[in-house]
Amino acid sequence: MDTVIKHCKLRDRSDLVDIAIRDGIIAAIEPRYEGPAGKEIDAAGRLVIPPLVDPHLHLDAVLTVGQPRFNESGTLLEGIAIWAERKAMLTEEDIIRRATEAVRWEVAQGVGFIRTHVDVCDPNLTALKALLQVKERVRHLCAIQIVAFPQEGILAYPGGLDLMREALRMGADVVGGIPHYEYTREDGVASVHAAFDLALEFDRLIDIHCDETDDPHSRFVETMVARTIRDGLEGRVTASHTTAMGSYNDAYAFKLMRLMAKAELHVITNPLDNIILQGRFDSYPKRRGLTRVKELLEMGVNVATGHDSIMDPWYPLGMGNMLQAAWLLLHVAHMSGRTEMKKVFDTITDNAARCLGIAHEYGIGVGNPANLVILDAVDEIDALRRQAVARYVLRRGRVVAETVPSQSRVYEASGDVRDVTFRM
Incomplete structure (x- = not known):
């Protein structure tokens, strides 16, 4: 041996x-x-x-906190606005340096698999080009999946659909989306369908930022569920965040969770970012800004935990420690029973591996x-x-x-x- x-x-x-x-x-x-x-x-x-698995990260944005300014409101929308300003300054060298360092942080803390979203709302696709290089440079340390992520919307961003298609041609592993950021409800639904059409065209997995809002009327997960079942994509589709589920009435939430289980939909919760970004428009009581983790698990839905951000416009803290993300989830989701705590540990190991489609080698x-x-x-x-x-x-x-x-x-x-x- x-x-x-x-x-x-x-x-x-x-x-x-x-x-x-x-x-x-x-x-x-x-x-x-x-x-x-x-x-x-x-x-x-x-x-x-x-190895621990980080199924949701944004390596193109890591270590940019305060550049060009800090997110003083702490909101998701200001973070997106700041990122749009920082994006204009991106170079491949800049992204490679920051992303490689963040990968080292995660690997040193036990992470062996990362799924990173990369903003493709850029005519030059600078971040994608950089992260494709990072993926190869760090393959001796960990495996990376890249999601083509339209941060400013597939339809809202000019040429967004063409850029998504080009990103997949260049080697992105997963199709992303952000329907709640599109201009209208109708555009949001259309963007989900566009993402599924691309996944079928390129034979890719799907991971969509979905319903990352406190708005109970944001209901794009149901569109994802319907397409998953109709297209026979069970087990290949992930809905990230889904924080609006914390604001749905119980009758609708129960119906939706049942369908999510039927579709074998994966859900990724990101407690570090979500607990900071959500509930910002509330006075009191303040919503926790988290999806229904405990209830989803009880319904048989596979739930994983991601780190999401490391010192960027959305989350000024963090060091890539997946145990820290799971520790926070344990508290916010009220999962302090002994069996429940073990299930929380599953969200950064076995459950996350299922999201990435690597369970056969994990x-x-x-x-x-x-x-x-x-x-x-x-x-x-x-x-x-x-x-x-x-x-x-x-x-x-x-x-x-x-x-x-x-x-x-x-x-x-x-x-x-x-x-x-x-x-x-």
């Missing part, structure tokens, strides 16, 4: 196991592996998981790629609570990132020195 990871704690097992890796593939999972190995890593009882099993993360935690709840660092990150059997956990000490009056581990 090339590498053996000793004393691993897996999510679905109470005992510790050894994981043997050969030629980048998991070759054996045994209580104790005794064969020779070129390298040994001692997990020492830590939790070993497949997970810890013999024959799967040796993409693994050793978290400094005993289980997934401990990882969420303490925002556990990724002690080692492996891609196809090779260590691509390593973090040494910090050590805290308290000095007692008696002179004793006490280590603080933040564990019971």
Whole structure:
């Protein structure tokens, strides 16, 4: 074996196991592996998981906070306006530098798969050209899917549909959209149909920013559901954000969620951005600005969690930590039951992998790629609570990132020195 990871704690097992890796593939999972190995890593009882997945990110905009100005209102609309100003300054070199650095941040924290949206409302498609290069440059660290995303609308932006088609010809992996940003309800519906038509033409997955508003009259998910069922695209379509669901009446929401389950529609919630951007027009009570995560999961809808923004016009904070995004979701969605917390962890692992269509190559099993993360935690709840660092990150059997956990000490009056581990 090339590498053996000793004393691993897996999510679905109470005992510790050894994981043997050969030629980048998991070759054996045994209580104790005794064969020779070129390298040994001692997990020492830590939790070993497949890589975290960030299914919703905007790599073209990362690390631009304050450029050319800060979003003082904190609203989605001001963020879009600021981005339009910053977009005029973009160069491929600028995007490559910022996006590559953000990828490093995420990889260092255990992310192995990223789906990034790229703004294609640009006649030169500068951001797309840059991210296609980034995708190749970082393939040794993680895998990236690129969504052709019409930030200013497929129909509202002049030539938007032609730019979407060109982006797909150039190599974008997924068709995007933003129907609630189109000029009219009718245009929004037409933009959803345009996205589905492109997906069928180019045989691509679909991931649409949908109903990212507090407006209960924004109901484009139902159009997505109908097209998904009629076109036989079950399991290939994702609705991102869907925050308007938090404002729908319960009767309509129940009907919609039932249809979403029938269509095998994936939903991506982005709690870091949504809790900041939504509810801005409310006085009190203020809406949380989140989709109905708990209820969707109970209805059998696959829900994943994305990071969305890292220090950009929409979200001034963040460092690409998926555990942080899941930790916030746990609170905002009222999912603090023990089983519920494990389901929250699923939203940044297995559920997110299903959104990206990579479930067939994802997970810890013999024959799967040796993409693994050793978290400094005993289980997934401990990882969420303490925002556990990724002690080692492996891609196809090779260590691509390593973090040494910090050590805290308290000095007692008696002179004793006490280590603080933040564990019971």
